[in-house]
Amino acid sequence: MTNTQEDFGRLPVGDGTLTKRVLKRCRDAGIAYSTKTEIIKIGRNRYGTKTTGYIVPKHILDEERSRREDELSVIEQKKAIERAIRIEEIRICQLNEMAAKFPHLPSSTVERLVDSNRKIYAASEVGYQFGVGTKHYWNQLGFTVSGEPSGIVVRGNRLYDTYSSHQLIPNNSRLTVEDLKHNWLRKYGTEELVLAQAIRFANRLQKVKRVSEFYPLKDRWIIGNQNNLVEGRVTRIETRTCWSCDGTGQYGDDYEQDGDFFENECWDCFGTGFYSSRTLYEHKFLIKGTRFSFHSYICPQSIVDEESNLTRQRFGRPFEKTELPVPPQAVIVNLIKELLPQLFPNDPS
Numbered sequence: 001m002t003n004t005q006e007d008f009g010r011l012p013v014g015d016g017t018l019t020k021r022v023l024k025r026c027r028d029a030g031i032a033y034s035t036k037t038e039i040i041k042i043g044r045n046r047y048g049t050k051t052t053g054y055i056v057p058k059h060i061l062d063e064e065r066s067r068r069e070d071e072l073s074v075i076e077q078k079k080a081i082e083r084a085i086r087i088e089e090i091r092i093c094q095l096n097e098m099a100a101k102f103p104h105l106p107s108s109t110v111e112r113l114v115d116s117n118r119k120i121y122a123a124s125e126v127g128y129q130f131g132v133g134t135k136h137y138w139n140q141l142g143f144t145v146s147g148e149p150s151g152i153v154v155r156g157n158r159l160y161d162t163y164s165s166h167q168l169i170p171n172n173s174r175l176t177v178e179d180l181k182h183n184w185l186r187k188y189g190t191e192e193l194v195l196a197q198a199i200r201f202a203n204r205l206q207k208v209k210r211v212s213e214f215y216p217l218k219d220r221w222i223i224g225n226q227n228n229l230v231e232g233r234v235t236r237i238e239t240r241t242c243w244s245c246d247g248t249g250q251y252g253d254d255y256e257q258d259g260d261f262f263e264n265e266c267w268d269c270f271g272t273g274f275y276s277s278r279t280l281y282e283h284k285f286l287i288k289g290t291r292f293s294f295h296s297y298i299c300p301q302s303i304v305d306e307e308s309n310l311t312r313q314r315f316g317r318p319f320e321k322t323e324l325p326v327p328p329q330a331v332i333v334n335l336i337k338e339l340l341p342q343l344f345p346n347d348p349s
């Protein structure tokens with residue numbers, strides 16, 4: 001049997017290993033093969049050839065192809081096993097972490113939590129301060145939820161779906177500003193206290209859904225209430241590093257001119273290295289016997305122990321059970337807009 005009588009087949013390029021093996025066998029056996037090429041453009045008015053395949057004896061091609069296929073399928077199986085082992089290892093880690101976090105839960109529940117692929121919270125990790133709550137909780141704060149639950153909270157032995165504050169839509173409510181004013185006057189006694197409570201409620205709800213017009217109202221109220229201040233504190237000093245000088249305060253090198261020595265101070269920050277700095281304060285008020293506490297960038301009339309009191313503050317205390325359900329945020333803000341000019345007619349702005 002001569003070469004010319006053999007059946008030939010086409011081996012396209014692509015699998016380098018297969019090509020190498022087939023061509024080596026042809027060469028070892030002294031079988032001539034032909035190379036298929038095509039002309040390609042490799043530049044302006046320049047052309048080259050590119051190998052697209054080889055015409056080789058079919059029996060060599062078939063043998064090497066099936067050998068290569070077997071080889072690849074073994075590699076693929078091995079990879080799949082390794083993948084499965086890795087996934088199982090990760091799962092065991094997650095199960096251990098979850099079991100350590102919730103030691104009282106049965107292992108079947110721990111497995112359910114891990115396999116849910118959702119974020120899991122302890123009861124102390126949910127609330128408006130964290131932007132996470134159950135449907136019922138958000139309802140009590142005046143919102144309905146949209147979309148699928150994004151997490152699960154474990155309360156005792158029971159699991160509840162949670163929704164993030166991004167999923168909230170304000171509830172429709174028929175409550176008017178007049179209704180709320182009437183209800184709260186009965187509950188809190190005076191308009192001053194109603195306004196203070198409205199500021200407190202609205203301030204907390206800002207962490208759920210931000211109403212931009214609230215902060216100027218709050219600041220105005222804080223300024224107007226300085227006569228009720230019982231304590232002012234520095235909560236923290238926030239600084240932003242100057243981008244121009246990267247916080248060094250210097251822009252380029254110092255230089256000498258006409259015998260004078262100049263420090264090349266950064267123009268943007270006047271050499272301080274800080275682009276801006278602002279101080280957050282805590283204002284504690286006593287209004288008609290009730291204590292209130294708010295954070296603001298407004299400086300209090302007096303400050304105690306300015307330096308030593310940069311302690312960790314608790315922001316966003318939970319609402320009391322008796323305060324739920326909370327009136328709609330929009331109605332509270334409108335009540336503030338109504339009462340503020342009445343109680344503080346001298347607009348500081």
Ligand SMILES: [Zn+2]
Nearest residue numbers: 242245266269
């Ligand atoms: Zn600077």
